Amino acid sequence: MSVRHLLACVPLLFGSIPGTLDAQARPLSLEQALSEAREKSLELRLAEAELAVARADLKAAHLRSYNPEAGFSIGPSTNADTTLTSYQVGVSQTLELGGKRGHRTATAERRVEAAEARLARSREVVFGRVRRAFGLALVAQARVSTAIEADSVATLLRSAAEERLRLGAGTQLEVNVASAAAARERRARFQAERDLTSALLELGAAVGLPASDPITPQGEMPRPFAPGRSEDELVQVALERRPDLAAFRAEIAAAESERQLARSLAWPDPTIGVSGGQAEDFRVLEFGFAIPLPLWNRGQGARAQAGATLDRARLAEALARREAEREVRNAYRALASAVAAEQAFDRDVVERLRENLALAEESFRAGKIGLLIYNGVRRDLVEARLDYLDAVAEVIERSAALTLAVGGDIGSNQ
Secondary structure, X not given: XXXXXXXXXXOOOOOOOOOOOOOOOEEEOHHHHHHHHHHHOHHHHHHHHHHHHHHHHHHHHHOOOOOOEEEEEEEEEEOOOOEXXXXXXXXXXXXXXXXXXXXXXXXXXXXXXXXXXXXXXXXXXXXXXXXXXHHHXXXXXXXXXXXXXXXXXXXXXXXXXXXXXXXXXOOHHHHHHHHHHHHHHHHHHHHXXXXXXHHHHHHHHHHOOOOOOOEEEOOOOOOOOOEOOOXXXXXXXXXXXXXXXXXXXXXXXXXXXXXXXXXXXXXXXXXXXXXXXXXXXXXXXXXXXXXXXOOOOOOHHHHHHHHHHHHHHHHHHHHHHHHHHHHHHHHHHHHHHHHHHHHOOOHHHHHHHHHHHHHHHHHHHOOOOOHHHHHHHHHHHHHHHHHXXXXXXXXXXXXXXXXXXXXXXXOEOO
């Protein structure tokens, strides 16, 4: 292989190169991934099941606690001279006082609101996980493309070094260095392919797919950007908008309604009834009224339990708000640092690297520089590309963390 042929085989590493390893893998766009996650995520199914339970509890809370009771009795009435057969039929109804039904319904309604908010938060978590895994899988594909290209070029360089040695134009040192570089690039390629396999499995798990369903993401890598709002603004947005915080507030409201229900237990529920019967020629009509006497149990335990539940709900909400603020501030600062690192790879630097490669190629062809110097320039380009992909992956990670911490779109400053 001639040196001229070798250099003609060297492509620009910053081009678009397919990075799919499995020819049987099913192409998957981000929109398709999100749609499948909406249908297949067990986490979403569980949150929907919890909402269904809460709605069933609300339906039960709307119902009256007591059904009417009907009674019937028959038997002999006996005195010294006569035995008579008598019967009696009656109906009674226990009345629920103190607004118990209304408080019970209000409690169930707040629990439904909490379950709806938790479902919304589960959607944010699942979809955020899918977007993160999708972006990282695209980065892993690009790393494989770069590693394959570097492996191919390193192999060509090793062949060129061996040819130069045979022609008497090269040295054994060049061959040794080129061989070491080829081995290193081959190892880096295998590692990149393993990382891509892991990234694809993580994407499949985020979508809710079995490991036996191979997929390959199709699309462009997310374009990094800094948040379009300040740190304090995003903190305020998170505290107002995050569904999980709304769920905690709904739980507080439910606990307050539950406390009102416990207080209403001090009202006894009376029973009224009417009965009629007959004994031979005598007809009887009676009205009845009964009321429990709250001597020992006046709802003390229920009130204590409801008060403790309310205190716990308030503490949980305060802790969640504090943690949400910490998450937003930490993610905001981490994203700002990641974006700054990514922006260090500006186009001017990239163009200078390409110019250096072109100049090195020209000098190499003219015999002004050796293969070792040319290989060093080539390696700089590869490392710059890989470092850039690392920076993009870091931005994807940090952007996903901030989006989840805020509970929605963080805005673009572009």
